[in-house]
Amino acid sequence: MVVQALKDQGVDTVFGYPGGAVLPIYDEIFQQNDIRHVLVRHEQGAVHAAEGYARSTGRPGVVLVTSGPGATNAVTGLTDALMDSIPIVVLTGQVPTFMIGTDGFQEADTVGITRPCTKHNWLVKDTSKLSEIIHQAFHVAKSGRPGPTLIDIPKDVQFATGTYTPPAKARVSHYQPQVKGDTAAITRLVEMIETAERPIFYTGGGVINSGPGASQLLRELVEATGFPITSTLMGLGAYPASGDKWLGMLGMHGLYEANMAMHDCDLMINVGARFDDRITGRLDSFSPGSKKAHIDIDPSSINKVIHVDLPIIGDVGHVLEDLLRIWKARGRKVQKDALAKWWTKIEKWQAVKCLSYTNSDKIIKPQYALERLEELTRGMDRYVATEVGQHQMWAAQFMGFEEPGRWLTSGGLGTMGYGLPATVGAQMAHPDSLVINVAGDASWLMNMQEMGTAVQFRLPIKQFILNNERLGMVRQWQQLLHGERYSHSWSESLPDFVKLAEAFGCKGRMVKDPAELDDAIKEMLAYDGPFILDVLVEKHENCFPMIPSGEPHNKMLLGDASTDDAIGSSGAVLV
Amino acid sequence: MAALNIKKGSTRKSAYELRDPNAEIYERHTLAVLVDNEAGVLARVIGLFSGRGYNIESLTVAEVDHTGHMSRITIVTTGTPAVIEQIKAQLGRIVPVHEVHDLTVEGASVERELALCKVSGTGDKRVEALRLADIFRANVVDSTLESFVFEITGTPEKIDAFTDLMRPLGLVESARTGVAALSRGAQ
Structure with a gap:
């Protein structure tokens, strides 16, 4: 019944790990060929792989794990998907209903544990309700602001037979988030667009979650109005990095021009972003002179952190469509002269060239490594995942994304160990594409067991490890904030990544000479199989620009600025 | 830029506002x-x-x-x-x-809470408890020779006032339901 329900939901791939409490479902999987099962090496990897699959296809990722430890290992991935609004459906086994509450073997209160880290979860006690609940779980995961759902299925419920409910008959009636924006509010936004002198689009992951149509509408709107656009980490690719209105990513490690424009604008149009603390910096000095409009499908995102002048609740695609229609009907007005002045100002900020760094011909700078990777893979059918840390920020700064869904990263939760399994999921969905994980040495080790999955399923994922033998971002904060006391932020006895690759049955290469970097990257790209490229980089490079904690957007640190005493006392408590 | 000058290698306290500004x-x-x-x-x-x-x-x-x-x-x-x-x-x-x-912003509403209060005592205190219960329109739902259990319904403030009065008269324990509320009017 479970397998039938998954098929009817259009599922072609399941990431999972068997165990006692899900054996009946695994028995069904064995007896069919429509759904591929990807055996991961750890349940956390299964959930991140499902996230990578979901993010790169727009369809929900599906996970199947056993009770107890299987379910608890999935918790990090569930929380990650909740924070980044990724639709996934997790099926967990449970001890039989008559054993629940007896501390049975591999029993855990899965619905209790996962209640705060799912959009919704269900414990199915009756087989006749099982198929309907699975359909509801897909509906909830996909509708409104997407997110993870979980279905806990006791083993006796898996064995029992019941009546199957097809998707069309499942009751999902009352959970129907509003997708159309209020026309009066949209018209008000059009008026603001018509009169704005220093406008900016600030876009987020909501544009990507809304589907490719939303990205297309956004591009049309940006081109037609000529307004500058910046994006959060999660929203990269919604507007192409090669576009001439693109200011780059904003936020703590965002670009100088993007943050300065956010600070000095008079109209901020937030499209599917949520004023995260990595974006806003110091709240009381956040873009002090601007009117703020906020388009979001989740009413709880409105006025949560930043008070906005014009909230519009609805799906980004629907709202942008109405916005464009009304703006065109009213004569496509913008303040051309003021806009030209605004761009002149922005060009001065761009001239600062905030991403510049001092290159070296002796040691590979991480920025240089990413510039070369970008150069040698630009234009390819490419998906890029990252782990979390300095390398993630450098990747966001130095790599360009032209399409939505090509950038897979853990933004909200900041989960080290996300990238490798995410590449497994993305490569499963796109077997012929180039799938790269830009990693740090420490993050990569957190879920390195998934290399086994990649080898078993012949997934030619490319692991691009910027190896500084440090927890780079932690080290950077300790340097700037904790008096250069580097408490436990370096790794002694790192594995030999090349031998590790061989041990897993794939190929690896180490490179430390800048002159050999291109050749190493080309070898990685040409290799037909999983590949680990261990790039030994400068160990003490800091990631700039940076807005220190507790400071506003216009107090950025640039690469060559003095970094001593950068963070004030009140900023020191912030992370 | 920095609020404090932090010397390399120094230790310092993290000073931040713990008071709730709101x-x-x-x-x-x-x-x-x-x-x-x-x-x-x-x-x-x-x-x-x-x-x-x-x-x-x-x-x-x-x-x-x-x-x-x-x-x-x-x-x-x-x-x-x-x-x-x-x-x-x-x-x-x-x-x-x-x-x-x-209910606080959507027009007028009524709020009610029910409480049970056990008051034990003899003599004057017992008589006074019964008299006050009458004023508050509390009902006696259990009685022994040295105790009453009163049932009282009303706003949380009324129940607070009643229990405050009963305390010196021998309030032993009380149980409250919490507030139930409905908007006024036909809708």
């Missing part, structure tokens, strides 16, 4: 939440309040529509106006939640 503008709101009466729905609501650091002053829950399996949760909460708005929006996100009403 302490003066807290409001008290009564929310009525209609939910599917399914397993765990109360845990979802309570978990939301504890997980996001909201206050619960009082909470009552019971099934009100037996055919539709709908329960009504009445929550009294305090917070700044922005936090109250967040609470309502966050409640609205919970899948089994059908409706969220803020």
Whole structure:
């Protein structure tokens, strides 16, 4: 019944790990060929792989794990998907209903544990309700602001037979988030667009979650109005990095021009972003002179952190469509002269060239490594995942994304160990594409067991490890904030990544000479199989620009600025 | 740029404001939440309040529509106006939640709470307790020669006043239901 329900939901791939409490479902999987099962090496990897699959296809990722430890290992991935609004459906086994509450073997209160880290979860006690609940779980995961759902299925419920409910008959009636924006509010936004002198689009992951149509509408709107656009980490690719209105990513490690424009604008149009603390910096000095409009499908995102002048609740695609229609009907007005002045100002900020760094011909700078990777893979059918840390920020700064869904990263939760399994999921969905994980040495080790999955399923994922033998971002904060006391932020006895690759049955290469970097990257790209490229980089490079904690957007640190005493006392408590 | 000069290698305290800047503008709101009466729905609501650091002053829950399996949760909460708005929006996100009403802003409403108070004593105190109970229109639901159990219904303030008066007269323990509330009028 479970397998039938998954098929009817259009599922072609399941990431999972068997165990006692899900054996009946695994028995069904064995007896069919429509759904591929990807055996991961750890349940956390299964959930991140499902996230990578979901993010790169727009369809929900599906996970199947056993009770107890299987379910608890999935918790990090569930929380990650909740924070980044990724639709996934997790099926967990449970001890039989008559054993629940007896501390049975591999029993855990899965619905209790996962209640705060799912959009919704269900414990199915009756087989006749099982198929309907699975359909509801897909509906909830996909509708409104997407997110993870979980279905806990006791083993006796898996064995029992019941009546199957097809998707069309499942009751999902009352959970129907509003997708159309209020026309009066949209018209008000059009008026603001018509009169704005220093406008900016600030876009987020909501544009990507809304589907490719939303990205297309956004591009049309940006081109037609000529307004500058910046994006959060999660929203990269919604507007192409090669576009001439693109200011780059904003936020703590965002670009100088993007943050300065956010600070000095008079109209901020937030499209599917949520004023995260990595974006806003110091709240009381956040873009002090601007009117703020906020388009979001989740009413709880409105006025949560930043008070906005014009909230519009609805799906980004629907709202942008109405916005464009009304703006065109009213004569496509913008303040051309003021806009030209605004761009002149922005060009001065761009001239600062905030991403510049001092290159070296002796040691590979991480920025240089990413510039070369970008150069040698630009234009390819490419998906890029990252782990979390300095390398993630450098990747966001130095790599360009032209399409939505090509950038897979853990933004909200900041989960080290996300990238490798995410590449497994993305490569499963796109077997012929180039799938790269830009990693740090420490993050990569957190879920390195998934290399086994990649080898078993012949997934030619490319692991691009910027190896500084440090927890780079932690080290950077300790340097700037904790008096250069580097408490436990370096790794002694790192594995030999090349031998590790061989041990897993794939190929690896180490490179430390800048002159050999291109050749190493080309070898990685040409290799037909999983590949680990261990790039030994400068160990003490800091990631700039940076807005220190507790400071506003216009107090950025640039690469060559003095970094001593950068963070004030009140900023020191912030992370 | 820096507020403090931090020397390399120095140790220092992290100084930050612990005072709540909004302490003066807290409001008290009564929310009525209609939910599917399914397993765990109360845990979802309570978990939301504890997980996001909201206050619960009082909470009552019971099934009100037996055919539709709908329960009504009445929550009294305090917070700044922005936090109250967040609470309502966050409640609205919970899948089994059908409706969220803020009775404090949606026109006039009535609030009632029921309490049972056990008062033990003899002589004058016993007579005085019975006399005060009469004034508060409290009913005697259990009686021994040296104790009464009073049942009283009213606003939380009225019940506070009653228990304050009973304390010197021998209040042993009391049980309160929490607030139930409905909007006034035909709708």
